[in-house]
Amino acid sequence: MSKRRRVKPFPYDLKTLIAMQLKDKLDLGFVKNKGQLIRKIVFFILRFIIVGVISFALFYVASFFKIFHNSPFLPTSLMTIVLTIIFVISTITSSNELLKSLYLAKDNALLVTYPTTLNKVFFSKIVVYYLYELYKNFTFVVPIFLAYGLLSPVSPFFYLWVLVTFFVVTLIPVILGVVISIPLFYINVFLNRVRFLKTVVFITLLSLFIWLVVEIILLIPPRINILFLWEPIKAGLSEISIFFQKYFVFVYYIVVMIFGKLNTSRVYSYLSWEPWLIFFSTIFILGVLFMLAYYVSRFIFLKMISQGDSYGKSLKPKAILNVRHSRFITFIIKEVRLLLRNGEFAYNFLATYISIPIIILLVNQIFAGMDLYVKGQFFVQAFNVLLILLPLLASNGLIATMYSKEARTAYMKRTKPVNALIPLFAKLIPNLVLSLTSIVVSLIVFNIYMNFIFINIFLLALGMIFIQVGHLFLSGLLDLMNPQNEQYATTGTHVQNPNETKSIILAFVIAFAYALITLAFILEAVTDPSIKFSVGFLKMFFIGLGFALIVLYLYKENIKVYYNQRVES
Amino acid sequence: MRKSVVLIISTISLLAIIAIGLIFQRAKIYDETVYIEEIIVKSVKIGDDFFETYYYDHETDYGYRVKDPNKDHNAQFAIPYQENLTMLIIYEVKPETSTNKNVTFHTTIHDDIERQIATVERDSGLVTFLQDGTASFDLRAVDNPATTTKIKIRTKDFSFD
Numbered sequence: 001m002s003k004r005r006r007v008k009p010f011p012y013d014l015k016t017l018i019a020m021q022l023k024d025k026l027d028l029g030f031v032k033n034k035g036q037l038i039r040k041i042v043f044f045i046l047r048f049i050i051v052g053v054i055s056f057a058l059f060y061v062a063s064f065f066k067i068f069h070n071s072p073f074l075p076t077s078l079m080t081i082v083l084t085i086i087f088v089i090s091t092i093t094s095s096n097e098l099l100k101s102l103y104l105a106k107d108n109a110l111l112v113t114y115p116t117t118l119n120k121v122f123f124s125k126i127v128v129y130y131l132y133e134l135y136k137n138f139t140f141v142v143p144i145f146l147a148y149g150l151l152s153p154v155s156p157f158f159y160l161w162v163l164v165t166f167f168v169v170t171l172i173p174v175i176l177g178v179v180i181s182i183p184l185f186y187i188n189v190f191l192n193r194v195r196f197l198k199t200v201v202f203i204t205l206l207s208l209f210i211w212l213v214v215e216i217i218l219l220i221p222p223r224i225n226i227l228f229l230w231e232p233i234k235a236g237l238s239e240i241s242i243f244f245q246k247y248f249v250f251v252y253y254i255v256v257m258i259f260g261k262l263n264t265s266r267v268y269s270y271l272s273w274e275p276w277l278i279f280f281s282t283i284f285i286l287g288v289l290f291m292l293a294y295y296v297s298r299f300i301f302l303k304m305i306s307q308g309d310s311y312g313k314s315l316k317p318k319a320i321l322n323v324r325h326s327r328f329i330t331f332i333i334k335e336v337r338l339l340l341r342n343g344e345f346a347y348n349f350l351a352t353y354i355s356i357p358i359i360i361l362l363v364n365q366i367f368a369g370m371d372l373y374v375k376g377q378f379f380v381q382a383f384n385v386l387l388i389l390l391p392l393l394a395s396n397g398l399i400a401t402m403y404s405k406e407a408r409t410a411y412m413k414r415t416k417p418v419n420a421l422i423p424l425f426a427k428l429i430p431n432l433v434l435s436l437t438s439i440v441v442s443l444i445v446f447n448i449y450m451n452f453i454f455i456n457i458f459l460l461a462l463g464m465i466f467i468q469v470g471h472l473f474l475s476g477l478l479d480l481m482n483p484q485n486e487q488y489a490t491t492g493t494h495v496q497n498p499n500e501t502k503s504i505i506l507a508f509v510i511a512f513a514y515a516l517i518t519l520a521f522i523l524e525a526v527t528d529p530s531i532k533f534s535v536g537f538l539k540m541f542f543i544g545l546g547f548a549l550i551v552l553y554l555y556k557e558n559i560k561v562y563y564n565q566r567v568e569s
Numbered sequence: 570m571r572k573s574v575v576l577i578i579s580t581i582s583l584l585a586i587i588a589i590g591l592i593f594q595r596a597k598i599y600d601e602t603v604y605i606e607e608i609i610v611k612s613v614k615i616g617d618d619f620f621e622t623y624y625y626d627h628e629t630d631y632g633y634r635v636k637d638p639n640k641d642h643n644a645q646f647a648i649p650y651q652e653n654l655t656m657l658i659i660y661e662v663k664p665e666t667s668t669n670k671n672v673t674f675h676t677t678i679h680d681d682i683e684r685q686i687a688t689v690e691r692d693s694g695l696v697t698f699l700q701d702g703t704a705s706f707d708l709r710a711v712d713n714p715a716t717t718t719k720i721k722i723r724t725k726d727f728s729f730d
Binding site for chain 1: 570581582585586590592594595616651652653654655656660666667672692693695
């Protein structure tokens, strides 16, 4: 009688599940390649040392200038502040990431077909996220704690103990993330049902965030005088450190668990009950919290697996009147819809376009607080041009991937009975409109501080708009000339697109060149009284226009070569 | 946008702000020296715990004292003495715009039988008690030694009670 082959028992299937997902999340392709492995280890150590050295330098400065309580001794509350900030950021990220990976991930449907239990699939997802967080913490957080330890009276045992405690410390935001992802899931389901509300919530939160950031920037004093501000800043920092120790007691306890209790002899010691009680209590509380969250969220996980993408969505078909648009508008509507459906892609652009005017506000508010020489003002103006163009053009790197991202469906364009220029051009329109709005708003903010006459700021705006148009189409052109569709169709998420790199390098070159030309024209107008100030801006306008026209011509001609002529042949 | 690109742009911006600020900011010459007029002892820090202070002024006996945290009114607190008891004197100076805000710390023998009760580090204000008892410390402004203040700290060995 032949024996039936049995599925390997625990822990092999769980280990395999974790290894598989980890390989995907951390791109572990380097493990089998000795050269790449050594390079990865060297980079890890380098990152570790750099973070450690920077942290050490900052702590040393704080000690040298007696920033906290007029004393050279760094207070424990300083690490409470650091750890609170890390916890807040990690918990927000973990909640969001776990929501996506536990309930909304596409690979759930595949993973449950493997010869393992659903519980193990669910558990493996949490473990994978925990290991990912652990890797991040060992790279960026542990060196900060080691740097503090080097400047504080810690016990030698700390240098070993800190490595152990971080296995527990990392658990805190992950388990909180598992807990928070449960209500977040229901909020997500509710907002997906009421699309209008989702948009309203998004716009409200975004507006609130922008308002808050702008208010904080405007708090920067109109005259920055370090001599007069130094003492209130020092006093403020000392008060903040006391506030954190008083009101973030839980985080303070975690700090005590890591460093030990600062005893009456001013030495961090583990020879008291506090660090050990905190250590075991934290493990116990996290264990209980995890078990509770595990059973609740597992239930949601199972529901999501059984109902797939349709969970919580209204499947009633909505009747929409078929409106006939022109060919060009039809393609633009299609592109806008695609852009909004791919949230991450849209957020990436939106974040860049919104942050540029905010950065310009911040930089000019800082410079407004400085009493600069006239020549310095000209450098500030050129720096503003650089600061608008650099992130704007660098974000066009993603444009250089847009056509290739269509992967094998890109060839559909050839089957459409329209000129290929229309769908290709329409793909760039949403970004073009948003980025031009960003330039206009940034220059309005810029001019509040600079007070240029209308014609000058108008010419500068046009010049920069043409530079953006030129680089945007140039990025698209790079993608057309060297398509990477096959890579996107086969590789998955870790695509190395050479066009993106080329586009970013060009962005840096163009932004720096245009900023330097701006500076040269402004200085020329100042030093030579026969040249009007507006002439410099007129020249910049023509440079931008010339660049845009050349690229647009090349774009049009290349489409002819790559689409029309190939089809004809 | 790639993280590395964001990092490069942020670094360039920061460096440019610093460079423009350093090169093109008008230099100011401050020829006015603001002296310390008052030194206020805010608290005493033992380990991570702060103990508030209050000002006591009675005929010849005056200066700051550690407030009993268990009482609402100002009453002197006897800090439990332990071997190698160490504490920091937390202070602030007035006006905030003082040119040189440094203060030095000095111990004054203060016990009936004139024992050395405690030592204090001159620059940091780190006090170490050698035995239980009451010790006084002077805080002296570096730029103006005439500006001083005093704190009296009492410790008691409760292990014999």
